[in-house]
Amino acid sequence: MNNIMPKDRQPLATPTPEIYVDSVLFQLIDDELAVLLTQRELDPYKGMWALPGGINAKGETTYDAMQNVLKAKTGIKVAQLGFIEQLYTFDTVTRDPRGHAVSVTYMGLGRGLAPTATPVKRHAQFFPLSQVPDLGFDHNQIITYAHDRLIAKLSYTNAVFALLPSLFTLSQLQAAYEAVLGRTLDKRNFRKKYLSLNLITETSELHMEGAHRPARLYKFNNSSLEYLSRSFD
Amino acid sequence: MNNIMPKDRQPLATPTPEIYVDSVLFQLIDDELAVLLTQRELDPYKGMWALPGGINAKGETTYDAMQNVLKAKTGIKVAQLGFIEQLYTFDTVTRDPRGHAVSVTYMGLGRGLAPTATPVKRHAQFFPLSQVPDLGFDHNQIITYAHDRLIAKLSYTNAVFALLPSLFTLSQLQAAYEAVLGRTLDKRNFRKKYLSLNLITETSELHMEGAHRPARLYKFNNSSLEYLSRSFD
């Protein structure tokens, strides 16, 4: 298999860097965007929190590896997520004390996700973005990158569906946008504009909760990624 | 170095896939978008055209590897380009007859690029998008992906600067947009809108050419990537 590769630069048995996968999973907790972290059991950065990640074995696609690693380290299955996509590939040559590796990262969205103890038995827990500690590797920067991508994605797709239950109120929808964007939006303008995009449909159901007027429940027309006719915010 | 990696999945000496880099370089040729291809000298796909690519040696970042491979296979230096960014990372496990590899791809823009014969001595040549042949691997799809990214990029950044000379006419600017988008634009609306973005400044120079009124020359305020205040087209 290696007979077609130029050997002049690296005559070693493993001439290319190791491949890892890391995932940035977001969900809303109390109207705040939260990210899934695991506590490292081994050096480097033993005991510190980091993004759930692991090695990409030969024969696995990066997507397969991401699924396997997430399941093993957090108990979360990709099928539980509303959305996941490849984010970026980071070089770790200068930052990773282990040596030369490349990290293919994924960004995913879900709701009601509960990481569990697993065979590999690492601690795994969602942290609100405002409470993310200093992480191993340059994972803080990767989270910032993922958050920026998410903000952009919400402006030109219906990706927000993946953060919400299948039936939701317009206030919940607006709160999801506000949590991701980190700023408040005008209620009347938000509703007018979002309804004009024809992404959601009113249902006959009401959401009764608390000592106030019940709210109309809506649903998304598509629960797969759709591009908006005009961009939002 | 490997002592911290779980060995249970792959006990081989090279447990992760090989890493390759491939580049999609665009420039304008006769007001048409063209992409740089090289002719393969080795199997697989010997003799076919493909994106310039090669192995990512351990110790090189993917960016370094991309620079080295481009220089070696086409004679083009990344410093000659106006813009380059990572595009996407493709799994090749199912499509690559060589076995399991992962390809980190880059997308770049330039002007006046002339690939040359090099020590590695592969044919390298720009093909107008309409004349790209069937390529090895799934490189046709990668070009389509890069083209889509470029269309998006032109709508929210000033990336078009990288396709133009430092002094250019509004007609050249419009032609660049039209070449990338694949459709014509209204001249008056294009000029009005582009000027309102405050990305370019009129110079005192005129472009005299042909039997017609000379054209005013403009320049970009920044020759690095800038995000637009409102999106274009």
Added chain:
DNA sequence: GCAAAAGTGTTAACTATACACCCATGG
């Protein structure tokens, strides 16, 4: 009846779109 969140409309400013003719030059 009161506290809490749901729901609703109008106006003004801005942006996008459609569209046709005159200008300056070289040959």
Added chain:
DNA sequence: CCATGGGTGTATAGTTAACACTTTTGC
């Protein structure tokens, strides 16, 4: 003087942004 590409304005429709009060419920 003619062929060629450069350069310009207006009117309409659509979109965005700012802004405050009434409704329905549980307690």
